Amino acid sequence: MTRRKKSARFVEIAAAAGVSTATVNRVLNESGSVSAPTRAKVVAAAKRLGVPRVLPDPRHGLTRFDVILAQSPTPYFRRLELALQRTAQMLDARIVIHRHRVDAQDEAQVLAAIGKSSQPGHRRDGLMVALRDSPAVRQALREQIASGLPVVTLMSPIAEVPQLHYAGIDNLSAGRTAGHFIGRLAGASQGAPDGVHPAGQVLLLTHSLSYRAHAERMLGCQQVLAQRHPQLAVSAPVECLDDADRCHLAVQRALLTARGNGRPLVAIYHSGAGTGGVASALQQAGAGLPHIAWIGHELSDDHRRWLQQGLLDLVIDQDPDGQIVAGLQHLLHACGYVEQAAPTEPNEFRLFCAENLRRPTPYLDAPLAAPLDKIVR
DSSP states (O other): OOOOOHHHHHHHHHHHHTSOHHHHHHHHTTOSOOOHHHHHHHHHHHHHTTOSSOOOOSOOSOEEEEEEEEOOOSHHHHHHHHHHHHHHTTSOTTEEEEEEEEOTTOHHHHHHHHHSOSSTTSOOOEEEEEOOOOHHHHHHHHHHHHTTOOEEEOSSOOTTOTTOEEOSBOHHHHHHHHHHHHIIIIIGGGOOOOSSSOSEEEEEEESOTTSHHHHHHHHHHHHHHHHHOTTEEEOOOEEOTTOHHHHHHHHHHHHHHHHHHTOOEEEEEEOSSOTHHHHHHHHHTOTTSOOOEEEEESOOHHHHHHHHHTSOOEEEEOOHHHHHHHHHHHHHHHTTSOSSOOOSSOBOOEEEOGGGOOOOSOSSSSOOSSOOTTEEO
16 A cells, blocks of 8 residues: 655645644644644544544643532532542643532522632633532523533533533432332332221432432332332422431431321431431331331441441442543543543442442541642632
């Protein structure tokens, strides 16, 4: 095969990139000043044409990603920050992550964080958020995407925002999984309904239904129990706002109601945090109480202990490390750092019970050994 001349290859690259051959020469030989967008077009065209040479990096300077997280002491958000810190240490030195914590209830603060780059005078190259869905948040994210910015949401999808990448779990499926196991753990042992009185009661606890993730988890659980286990009476979701005292009171009330109507409380599904209140209420109810199936979310040190004690039966974990990796993969692909795009389907969630806890050391409370100088606060 006759090798084509170098000049002919430059002509092809120039045609594919829509630039002059002189521009191609300056970019590939790094011999002159070319704007960043033009440089990126030339390098991309050379890659598509399979040019057999080491191509220059189209990026110059720092790449800045803003990460906006709702300020929360819950295990999920604590693990999300640890995951961000761990992952940031593996990034190229030119990638800087700016982390912001915002009060999720203060919409003005949330919108200001979305609309303003963390570093005045510097370009924002990507945005990742873990926030509550609202019309104002949707519009703010649409404006960022319209400006050409790649945007990722974690934890919960945000509706009606085209081109927004979701790096989280299928929350409806997580709730259906909870319903499936409640039916297996509690429903089968309760027998068939007598046509009038349900055989047992299921208590549903959540953070707040204003968060789409929690609303979907509750809906999924209700769907499965209604379809497959009609002998179980399922409560309307009780919003506990991740507060342990509210959780404690909700379980106490459910136990009193069960004693009053003669239909036992057979299962609890809690989609949020504040589960210390669930544990204390069950423990205070006494050793003579028949086992109540309990399913929760997120693998924390407390949940590990209660799984080992047999108080908690199953934990549905949304893998914050996996969410951070998937979110960063999308941003890095959009900025040209990696060739493979992030998967478009939701991340997989994980299930933990007493038999597959492998970590002998604290899961959340153990400090990281490496310095965390990759995250800018």
